[in-house]
Amino acid sequence: MSIRKIPHPDSGLxxxxxxxxxxxxxxxxxxxxxxxxxxxxxxxxxxxxxxQSAEQMLSKVSDFNDRVxxxxxxxxxxxxxxxxxxxxxxxxxxxxxxxxxADKAPRIxxxxxxxxxxxxxxxxxxxTLERLxxxxxxxxxxRHVCIEGWSAIGKFTGIRFSDFLRAVGADLNAKYVTFxxxxxxxxxxxxxxxLHPQTQLTLGFDGGVLPREHGFPLKLxxxxxxxxxxxxxIGEIEIGDEFTGGFWETYGYNWxxxx
Amino acid sequence: MAHSKPVHPAIVRLTHxxxxxxxxxxxxxxxxxxxxxxxxxxxxxxxxxxxLGFIGGLRWHxxxxxxxxxxxxxxxLYGLASGxxxxxxLPLAPxxxxxxxxxxxxxxxxxxxxxxxxxxxxxxxxxxxxxxALAILSGLAIWKPVQxxxxxxxxxxxxxxxxxxxxxxxxxxxxxxxxxxxxxxxxRTIAAMIRGR
Numbered sequence: 359m360s361i362r363k364i365p366h367p368d369s370g371l372x373x374x375x376x377x378x379x380x381x382x383x384x385x386x387x388x389x390x391x392x393x394x395x396x397x398x399x400x401x402x403x404x405x406x407x408x409x410q411s412a413e414q415m416l417s418k419v420s421d422f423n424d425r426v427x428x429x430x431x432x433x434x435x436x437x438x439x440x441x442x443x444x445x446x447x448x449x450x451x452x453x454x455x456x457x458x459x460a461d462k463a464p465r466i467x468x469x470x471x472x473x474x475x476x477x478x479x480x481x482x483x484x485x486t487l488e489r490l491x492x493x494x495x496x497x498x499x500x501r502h503v504c505i506e507g508w509s510a511i512g513k514f515t516g517i518r519f520s521d522f523l524r525a526v527g528a529d530l531n532a533k534y535v536t537f538x539x540x541x542x543x544x545x546x547x548x549x550x551x552x553l554h555p556q557t558q559l560t561l562g563f564d565g566g567v568l569p570r571e572h573g574f575p576l577k578l579x580x581x582x583x584x585x586x587x588x589x590x591x592i593g594e595i596e597i598g599d600e601f602t603g604g605f606w607e608t609y610g611y612n613w614x615x616x617x
Numbered sequence: 618m619a620h621s622k623p624v625h626p627a628i629v630r631l632t633h634x635x636x637x638x639x640x641x642x643x644x645x646x647x648x649x650x651x652x653x654x655x656x657x658x659x660x661x662x663x664x665x666x667x668x669l670g671f672i673g674g675l676r677w678h679x680x681x682x683x684x685x686x687x688x689x690x691x692x693x694l695y696g697l698a699s700g701x702x703x704x705x706x707l708p709l710a711p712x713x714x715x716x717x718x719x720x721x722x723x724x725x726x727x728x729x730x731x732x733x734x735x736x737x738x739x740x741x742x743x744x745x746x747x748x749x750a751l752a753i754l755s756g757l758a759i760w761k762p763v764q765x766x767x768x769x770x771x772x773x774x775x776x777x778x779x780x781x782x783x784x785x786x787x788x789x790x791x792x793x794x795x796x797x798x799x800x801x802x803x804x805r806t807i808a809a810m811i812r813g814r
Binding site: 415416419420423430431432435436437438501503504505506507508509581582609610611612616617 | 651671676680683761762
């Protein structure tokens with residue numbers, strides 16, 4: 359008997375939002391700011407008569423950048439690892455919600471917690487924390503690079519994500535892996551990056567249990583991508599061929615965001 | 618006169634203005650990104666970012682970079698292959714730079730022959746080309762610190778590469794201030810860069 363929890367009452371809403379890429383009010387404000395740069399777009403050969411076309415041009419370039427980065431990704435090239443002495447302590451906290459305060463991080467009871475696995479997988483059985491913890495784990499000391507420009511070196515322990523995908527019988531030829539989180543964050547990654555040997559379902563941090571502010575009980579550590587592609591408090595993992603975008607991607611962050 | 622060779626061939630003029638536009642967008646959008654986590658002890662005024670904001674800054678920066686890089690490669694290939702850089706920038710003796718500086722301080726700024734550069738001009742033009750190359754290389758180092766980790770390593774580490782990227786921008790920015798001021802003082806140079814003569 360498998361108990362399906364109803365993890366995110368409004369995850370559908372978030373996804374619809376994600377699919378729309380840029381909501382209207384932020385698009386308007388973006389356009390207002392972008393108008394002064396209309397001159398550059400002449401260089402691209404686009405017929406730019408208003409900010410809307412400039413925004414479309416930028417979205418096209420961002421899609422092009424996704425393809426360039428997918429091409430540039432060497433599935434075997436490892437992110438540099440660092441000695442213990444270089445670990446950043448305290449490790450910075452950063453949230454997608456405002457104010458940027460760990461007080462707003464969800465409080466999750468490990469006894470109640472379940473991980474849902476959905477989409478193109480053979481085994482959609484839910485995972486308890488206990489069952490998940492029984493899988494083999496490894497530790498990495500890698501640099502977390504934020505899109506804002508700061509970076510920090512941290513020590514993460516968890517399951518090789520490719521092991522997990524094989525354990526659930528995921529279709530490894532599917533295009534995307536989507537993460538829906540218990541703090542209502544959503545993001546998605548390409549399958550090639552998901553299968554990278556350093557991509558990790560993280561349960562432990564700096565020698566202890568993953569703390570609440572860094573995503574208890576489960577986060578994704580993917581050192582080949584920017585920080586916002588490392589979701590915390592994961593509640594559902596979906597494998598599929600349909601592009602699902604993500605929270606920040608909706609506002610214009612580049613989707614692939616590889617390092 | 619109409620049939621004489623232009624001071625600046627069409628390819629030089631084209632790449633100059635494309636470069637000028639791309640550099641302006643890269644600096645303004647880069648400063649918008651900078652403000653999310655300033656390298657300077659303060660955020661630069663929004664006016665210098667064209668009011669792009671952080672996300673707008675990111676989107677413009679990662680679009681204009683292609684224009685800047687492609688155009689810069691074209692500019693360098695032409696300058697090196699045609700021998701133009703060698704003819705215009707070399708030889709460069711320190712005495713020549715000091716001579717020009719001395720003249721400038723005494724108010725004797727002359728630019729009668731637009732096809733020949735004085736010592737300071739040679740130094741500045743070679744310097745800004747080097748600064749743009751450095752900005753591109755350090756940009757690659759912080760854009761792809763895993764896939765292109767050799768670049769990041771060449772600058773030391775991620776933070777060092779980020780600092781180099783900022784300093785290269787600052788050098789280009791300072792060049793721009795002097796370059797535009799000098800051009801405005803001698804409007805004939807602007808005409809030459811538009812019409813060729």
